[in-house]
Amino acid sequence: MKGLAAIAWRRGEPWSIEEIEIDPPGPGEVLVEWSAAGLCHSDEHFRDGGRVPVDFDDIVFPLLGGHEGAGVVAQVGPGVTELEVGDHVVASFSPTCGKCRYCASGRGGLCNANKDFMKRGQLVDGTVKHRVDGQDLYVMAKLGTFAERTTVAVASLVRIEQDLPLTAASLVSCGVSTGWGSAVVRGDTRPGDIVVVVGLGGLGISAVQGARLAGAAEIIGIDPFELRRTAAEKLGATRTAASIDEAREIIAQFTNGQGADRVILLPSTVTGAILNEGISITGKGAVCVVVGMGELGEADIPIDVGMLALYQKDIRGSLFGGLDPRDAPERLLGLYRRGLLDLDAMITTYDFAEIGTALADSMEGRNVRAVLVQPEKA
Template sequence: MAKLGTFSEYATVAEASLIKVEKDLPLDAVALVSCGVATGWGSATNRADTQPGDTVVVVGIGGIGINAVQGARMAGAKRIIAVDPVEFKREKAMELGATHTFASMAEALPHIAELTWGEMADRVIMTPGVLHGDMMGEAMSMVGKGGTCVVTAISPMQETTADINLFQLAMWNKEVKGTIFGSLNPRADIPKLLDLYRVGDLKLDELITKRYSLDQINEGYQAMRDGENIRGVIVYD
């Protein structure tokens, strides 16, 4: 993989950074797999190691979190709980595999306890737009005994502390895992994801809320900031 091409239609990169894809695949769908889809899907399937029957919570249903929902579904999770303040994103999560949705972690917490008879979640995947240290306490409170919290979202570089109950971390055998790119191998896993798309298991077209021309880039950014898009894609005609 190479550095970001930003809004370039073409880029010059080293051969070692290229991954060949089939010519008949639509490029607007393929573009999504290069980062957000792979990162979210891998966070649920690979780094969280979701197992059939698990209860999985995904916090933040954007371009990464929505694919953590898909990954949890494809891994066989029994309950997939999507948490996001934007109603449109919660609705999209239900379309792509979530079984329950809530507007906040505080709202979700008592319902998770009720749904699991107090056992709480097996996996919690943190994919908000920005992750702050004080959010980790709520996240870890949703994790049950022996459960895992995967930190996928980026935090401000100057934040060096997280609010975690260390007693529960030890005595409940919980773990916290960081990940980049969903801990996937791009050369092996991007073709795999595209194969899943081809057979209809992985939804990509459904992720695209709106397509933009390059001169509409500011409109696209504003829609992203306002929570109006799951994914916006720039197309070149």
Template sequence: MKTRGALLWKPGTNSGWSIEDIDLDPPRPDEVLIELVASGLCHSDAHLDTGDIPLPFAPVLGGHEGAGVIVEAGDHATGLEVGDHVVTTFLPSCGRCRWCALGMSSLCDVGAGVLGGKAPDGTNRIHVDGQPVGAMSFLGTFSPYVVAPVSAVIKVPKEIPLDKAALLGCGVPTGWGSAVYAADTQPGDTVVVVGTGGVGIHAVQGARLAGATTIVAVDPVEFKRETASKLGATHVAESIADAMSLVADLTDGVMADKVILTAGVGEGNLVGPCSLLTRKGGTTVITSAAPAMQAEVSLNLLDLTMSGKRLQGALYGQCNARADIPKLLGLYKRGELMLDELVTNTYSLDDINTGFTDMMEGRNMRGVIVYD
């Protein structure tokens, strides 16, 4: 079919997104065609443009955080049918590999190929003027239509507004799971979240829902600190340095049980200060995506060893999309997880570059492309 999409022709050059006419193949037996209602603007897509996440191919159709309605289903699209409302997840899971069998579906062997540019079977579904086009996370939700493997599609209740459900494809589980699973936040904990954008704000919510007593949100942007205060933060700080003295005062010098790094870019010089914010025996979670060539980390190794601290990486918040997306939507329906408040601005596909500029300049918690 003929449709439109936002492409990067020169990833890593900050050249921005180009709206192009594209050709989209029909779904194969284990795929579905989704007419999207919305797609979130996630920092991971911006990383493709800046080069923090390098790509082995170009052009690429961006977008991985989407929700819509199935309009065509392959013969082997088990459990899915035309008319179903669905969320796309940027990390598909096969359910059969070692990692899925161990309950670690965020590390699925199929999901490991999401930046390869091709569908899981090694082919392309998208073309422009006969040229193959890569798809972000096997998807490419910066288009009104997407052909997606069933392993990356989660059915959701039809009463859930799809422009909010789209956020469940990446940002919400990543932040929430970073607090609930990766950090293992316990009732009564003191938790510090460093960076409260589209991922970090859900780490704040996750800490609140897990029963943390003290939640400190650290962000240089005032409106993000204000939003964090409304959604669960008990205290805010403009910088890690400010948080250091604040947390020391709040804990009588013990420091935080859990510190979660969810800054837009995970620079190595942030790890050491986050570890120093963490108490003896506590956990520092690294969720932020770092530049691919980032090989140096500022960290006091003696403090790490002698204080028995733990550094924990977190991909997708260690969530299992098939179990956790329905769980999160249940929390949303009960009014315990806030989603509506997180959509700062909506954009048309043609305004995608404005949306990313707003994100990079700190004006959005989450920007969302809405398709007519």
């Protein structure tokens, strides 16, 4: 079967809408008609190659983008019982097998089934089921939500309730869950905490909302883009600043010069400089959560180790916010239903064909989260 999809032919090339060929679902797979797909910065890290070593170019390109999305099951593979035609689903960049020690301990985001993320081919059997002009595609996170339809493993999909808008639901697929969980679960924000959120894109604004719900006393949102600072103020930030340096005085005021209780780092790219700045505003016995992706090859980051030890600071990584992909959609969409998590205020929709404009607007801070909608479907 055929369908339209956004393809990057080579490192750094713009998304181009192409007709692709899609093989039908086999055992353990379904065909998903995507309705809505969010633009997460991780797709950018692949398209512009910034976070992918050159050695991987032959695997990663041509690239079918998109790992944040929601859609409808259109066809099920032989023997599939977990999902039915007509089910509404959100994608998970982290598949969950339900059996490994991570899944068994509620940490499905770390599931061992994700080990072949950087390999081409389907999750179930490694075969290639998506091609453009006869060339095998690398499908982002084995999902490829920047497409009309793709064949996806059941393990990478979570069913959601039918009456939820798919546009809003698409965000809990990656950005909102990762940001929210980074403040609430990995950051472990407690009532009364002083929380700093660095980077106010789709992830950062969700971290602000998570910190607010967890009872933070003050939330300082930092981003150079004014539109995003204004959005953060509407959704829970008590103060905002354009840079960490600009925020230092406010943080010192709020903490008697001690530093913040939680610092959540979700800028487009976490450089060594940002990490060090983040650690410098983290208080004694406090937590700095690293969520954004690092600079390619920047492995030698100087950190003041004495300060880390003597001030007993925690630096924590965060994949999918420490949430479980099987738990996050229901939990977060439940908050959305109850008006405790505002997804609509974060979204600017664009027709799928307008992916170029959506990306330019995202990179220049003219929206909080761009969501591509397939006309007639969302």
